[in-house]
Amino acid sequence: MPKLIKNAKELILETSEKLLFQVGYKDFKIREIARRCGIASGTIFNYFTNKEMLITAIMARDWDNLLADIKRECDLATDIATAVSIIYKGVRSFVEKYESIFVDYPGNIIGQFRKYHLTVRQQITDILSNLLSRLNRMEPLPVISIFAEAILASSAQKDIDLQALLQFTSLLFPPVAE
Template sequence: MPKIIPNLKETIILQGRKTLLENGYKGFNIREIAKCCGIGIGTLYNYFANKDELIIEILNDDWNSIIKFSNNQIERDVPLRTKIKDLYIRIDSFLSNYMDAFIEMAYSGNKTKCEHYKIMSPLYLSFEAVLAYHKNKGEIKNAVPIDKLSIFIISNMVMFSKNKDLSFEEIYNCFNL
């Protein structure tokens, strides 16, 4: 009779995340992850067809936590600047943790379809609600429509997170809120 391990998929994802953060894409070994989870490799493959599928699940899980964080910021009683900085820190951490894996997957010939809008749209919409909250309170004077302002701010946070040419203060001042 096969042993039943509660929350096995979550356990695999947690171990996979740990392995990815410690060893990177090249050191991401499915056999080692299965061993650390106390399961056979076949059991792991029942949940994830291959290495890239597990990594994509990890990336999605962590990206969704950023979106959830943004949703929780909408009516939080702190200045908009604080909300933007807190979100920037999370985006920066995500990119710092996973950019190498993403690049390795892209250059390895992975055919997984990755549509920019489907990935970014939920964050744009969530942050748009944060901006609308502050605009309704009279705290945003920028005349750019909120939906476009959200895309502009998030896109620039991603870009500046990657190149580190400007401090957060300089980035924030560029938003002209």
């Protein structure tokens, strides 16, 4: 009879994340995860079809947790610049955390990223839309989507810093006279 492991998927994810950051993408092996979890490699494949899917699941879980934190903090923001700073710093921290994984990834990381890019941009757009609505700033959705893209791109790249983004923010959303 097969060994039943309570919360096996969570155990695999937690163990895998630790291993991923200890050894990097190149030395990240399913057999080692199985050994550390005390399970057969096949058990891992019951949950994740391959190494890439497992790493994607780790990153998705991290992103979901980060996004919840960003939303919570932006719900408390009293101005657009504060929210932009929160989003920028959150995305930047995620990129920095996974930068070495992106560098070592042997496939087309840009192609993999495109799968999730629109979803992430929409999530940022939703946060901004909620904030602008709360601040009684009604902007057309295309403007918010393009702004979300600017935040995402600048936080993922190193050539546009937060100060430059905040300058752009003040031009796009000048203070409203009360």
